Each structure stands twice: as C-alpha cells, then as structure tokens.
Amino acid sequence: MRFGFDEDRLLLQNSLRNFLASECPTERVRALWDTTTGRSPELWKSLAELGVTGLLAPEAHEGMGMDETFLVLLQEEAGRAALVEPLVATSVAVPLLVELGARALCERWLKPIAVGEAIVAVGHPVNAFVSDAHVASLLLLAHEDEIHALAPAEVALVRQPVNDPGRRVFSVRWTPTVATRIAHGPQARELLAAALDRGALACAAQLLGVSERLLDLAVAYAQQRVQFGQPIGAFQAVKHHLANVKVALEYARPVVYRAAHSVARRAATRAIDVSHAKVAAGEAAALAAKTALQVHGAIGYTWEQDLHVWMRRAWSLELAWGSGRFHRERVADCILAPGARIGPGTTFEGGE
C-alpha cells in the first residue's frame, strides 16, 4: 500500500510543466483564440516529441507504453497551462483503438498520433458535441451501440460557438454504414464505457491544474494588491475565501489520483471512482473560479486580465464528459443500491 507517485512520474510531470511554462504562456493561448482553427500544429508536434500524445500507445507504435497513472499528472499540467490542444480526446482514442484490437486501424493511426501527425476526435453519447472535429484526421463516432471510424471527408461539421474561446466544438452530421463500423454490441458498449471513464478522468485531472492555477493567481494578487494600507491578503475575509479553495482542491486531488489508478488497473470500482473524481474536481474548480474573481475584484472582471482564461476552462471542463449531475447520479446509483459495499475498510476493496 503506497498512495503516491514515484520519481519517474513526478519528473515527467515536471518536464511538461516547464515546457508549457515556456512554450505555452498565456499570450500564446490567447493568440490562438483568434486563429482560424484555434489550434497550433507546432505545439502539438512538440507535445508529441515529449511523448505526451503517444503516452498510452504501445511502444511498437512509437508510443510510450505508459498508463493513466502517468497521464493524470500530465493532464493536470495541461489544465495549469490552459492548454486547449486535444489531449482529452487523445487519451480516450488511443486506448480505444488499442483495446479494439483491430490491427489495421492500429497500424494506420497509432504511430501518426504518437508522432503528432494525426489528431483523433471522439463523438461519445455523453457529449452533445464533438471537440476539435475540424482538425481531426480520424473521427471515432458512436451510433447507438456501435462505434464508427470516419474520415473528415465523410462528415459535415457545424461549429457551435461556446463560452470558452479556446474551445472548438461541432455538431457532426454523418451516415453510419457497415463499412464505417469498427465495433458493435457488447464490445462497443464496453469500449464506450471505458471511453467515458477516460474522458471524465482526463477532464478531472485538468480541472485540478486549472483550480491550482486560479488559486495561485488569486493568492499572488492578494499579496500585492494594497488597500487600507496593507495587502488585501492580510484580511481574514480574503484569507478564508482562499483557504476554502485550498481545502476543496486538496480533497479533490487524492480522489482524482485514485481514479487514475483505478482506470489504469481496470479496477472494478473504476466507474464510480472516476465519477467521484469528476464531481470533486469540477466543484473545486467552480469554487476556485468564483473565489479568484471575487478576490481580484473589478480588475478580474476585465477581458484584458488573464483570470478568465482559467475561469472558462473550469466551466467548460466541468461540463465535458458528463456534468456534475451526471456523475453524481452514477455514484448515487452505485452506493444507494441494496448490498453496496461501503463503510470503513471498503475503500480499496475494488482492488484491481
């Protein structure tokens, strides 16, 4: 029993943090808002070189052959940097292709994803829209209990402008055929369930990073903004707001890390663990966003100030891959069921 990350994982996390701090500063995030695609092929390529896009792909396909206990820390960094490149969909699509076991598809796509030459978009029933469909070379789309693989030429996209200017989401019109179908029946249902867990986990992990960044920004502002002759952070009203965010964040963190472990080990409890993580991280981020704005006051309410970059990430990630309500219901259905194994000593019973 050891609840914590080893040196390898922390080093990898640190290297991505440093990379994003220098290569993906807020100015770059904001500059991408106004471009046609909103995406940076150069940034994506660099992330691939760091091993991020192919993290979950087998080494035979130029991947890193790692699991979600690595990825969770990288997603956290993506959140901290407000990175909008399609890492969530990638962390869903790669294992889906691997677990599908269709050799031709793996041969065709895993390496291009790992080296940063291809982007995959995922259309999952839990999401109303498909993120980053406009830059995808492959679209994995669900239709009832089937999964289909489509080329960009086979779909029609309608952009749905959303609150977060970094996000690009689309309604996708397409026609399922036998030729596009890659999975159906129980196998497809299982893959879609795993996809949901991975997508929600990725969002939860990013939300941790978003929350921490929001807290850091608010603390920094409270330390330097002087009113009544002292930094506003000296006032208890401000301190207590920020302490509440810290509490919410630090009690979401182990829940997310545990969910990553459960997904990586295919624990029996992974669905409930992921849902708990998504709820906890979503609520921590919502509190962090609201509090950071309040601590900043009017300056935080401007477009110019960077605060809203993370506020909007918090709001959009909270909705993606199942809202708080969706995931709370998933937890409720499980723990309120007759004979549910809960109580002292059951926390790690799901095992692996």
Place this chain on the structure above:
Amino acid sequence: MDLRYTPEQQAFRAQARAWLEANVPKQPLASFDTREGFEAHRAWEAKLMAGGWAVVSWPVEYGGRGANLLEWLIFEEEYYRAGAPRRVNQNGIFLLGPTLMEFGTPEQKARYLPKMASSEEVWAQGWSEPNAGSDMAAIQASALRDGDCYVLRGQKTWASRGAFAHWLFGLFRSDPASERHRGLTFVLVPLDAPGVTVRPIAQLDGETGFAEVFLDDVRVPVANRLGAEGQGWSVAMATAGFERGLMLRSPARFQATAKRLVDLYRANAASCEPVLRDQTVRCWMNAEAYALDTYRTVSRLLAGGKIGAEASLNKIFWSELDLRMHETALRILGERAELLPEAPAAHGVGDWLDGHLFALSGPIYAGTNEIQRNVIAERILGLPKGA
C-alpha cells in the same frame, strides 16, 4: 502507486476483526460523560488493553504493538466497522501519549504511559482559559518555580473529560515577565492534588463533557514538567499537530457515519425531499475523500515526510463533513428528528440527534475552523499575517 494491502496487513486486519467481533459490547455503553458511562468505558479500555488493542501504534514496551500508521488506519477501520465504543482516554492515548514519547524522560514514559494505555489514568486537556481561547498564547495561569515544585495558580476551562479524569495536561506561564508564546511550560497535573477544584460544566447536550479547573497554589513536582521550562509552546504545538492531524479523527469514524447515513436514507427514501439523495451521496463521497487523503498523507509520512500546517486542512474538512452528515440525517428524519431516544415514537431515529449536538462542536474544538483557515492562508498559501 500501489493500493493493495500486503498479506501481513490483511492478516493484521483479520486478527483485529476477529478480536473485535468477539469482544465489542453488544449493547452501546452509556455516554462517557456520565459517571456510570465513564467507568463502563474505562472497563472497555482495560479489556482492549488486555487483548493488546488499546494502543496499537505505541511501542511494545508500553503496551502497544509497534504498528505503523498504515496498520493503525487498518485497526481504526476495523474498530469503527465493529461499532466499538468511543475512546474515553483519547486525550491521553492519541494526544499526550505521542508527545510524551517525543519529549518525555525515560522516567516519565515509564510512569505515565502504561497507566494511560490501560486507562487506569484518564487524561483531560488544559489549554483554554477564560481569556485565552482561540488566542491560546494569552495564557495567564502560572507555574512558578519553588524549589522542587511548580506552584500552579489560575483557571483552565473547557477541559475535555475534565469532570471525571484523573490527570490534566496543559500550558502554564512559568516566567511572569514573559509574553505570548514565550515563557510557557508544559505541566502534568494530578487532579486530586490539594488546591485543585474541578467544576463540571453541563454541555449543550446536558452532559458534563468538559469542566473548569481552578488551581489554587497547587504544588506539582518539577518532575511533572514535559520538555524544558519555557519551551511549553513548541511541546504543545507537537500535541496540537497530532490532534489536528491524523490521530484525533481517523477517516473510519466518518465512513461509519456515512454508511449509517446511506442506510437511513435508503430506509426513508420514499418520504425524503429529492435533494437529500444528492446530499447523502455527497457526504459519502467526502468521507471517502477524507480516507483517500489520509492514506496519501500516511504514505508520505511513512516515506519520511512530516505533517505540518496541512493538518488544518484535515480539521476543517472532517468537522464540516461530520456536521453536514448529521444535518442531512436530521432532515431525512423530518419531524421525528427532535425525538429523544426514550420517546415512545423514537423507533428508527438512531442517535442522530445527540450526534448532531456533538458534531456542532467539531468546528469549535481543537482550534476553531476560523483559526485553521488563518493557518492555511498564512502558512500554506503564504498570505501576510493579519494586522
């Protein structure tokens, strides 16, 4: 990350479970804040001691098992799973005990620890005074050196377990010219010493869970001093660290409450307002989050880390969780929530009413949650000290 128990840990759990299943009283004991209940709880502690389960995390030479923190967590899970009685000597075993092991002389350890382990001697806390509550450094009660003795004078209040306890530990000002955190000394006081007057205070629930302690020229041997003279604050902070940190409230306690809450919701689901389903589930999630965080902290401590100001995060989280669980339970019970256990219609109301009153004290004792928020802001987030 490895979230499996070792075969040894599983065997330890099985051993604890078997002993507890065979020995936990079938009927709940009377509250330990009544004379009768106090003695019943001491008898239970003696039984725990005889079975080798009173102080699992202590070294073997003082009656413990030398269990590490993970095994301690496992034991706590089994303890609460079995519905075993509350620990009447919590102040001694989990707060003073570890402090004695860190700061005590060999003579002090031999003198106090075995009787603490068996609850032959039950301990009360003596921190607060009428003018020193949240501002603990304002302590005025004095311990002035006179030959081989300290002469104690002043008043302690809100001394938990003070009504029936045998000993009290606390901070006294040994240097009359000193101010604030300096010049304080940590002293162990026998409550039967001449000049000690204990006046029990009826709490919100009507029971005498705490007391005022008047010290009127009480002579205590210098050997009763824990740590160096004038260093009492740092000794006390070590105790407070244990208290707010891990030892005061293990996650199993709240997981047990969360399970009872889920059971209560399920039994009353048809008559509940819909929001209570959600609140019940949130309570369960937070109890699990507290458990996960504790395993994470324990893993860090076993790898050589220390627990510092982050103990304040724990204290806020569990105390607010406990209160929320009891509030939710009372809302589920609706009109029946006000019934005392002896009411003819009280079937199925459990002890939520009493539990709620106790939960209300959580955000107050062991340092109010406002003080904890200050600690988080200043010592973790790095915000400036208040004016």
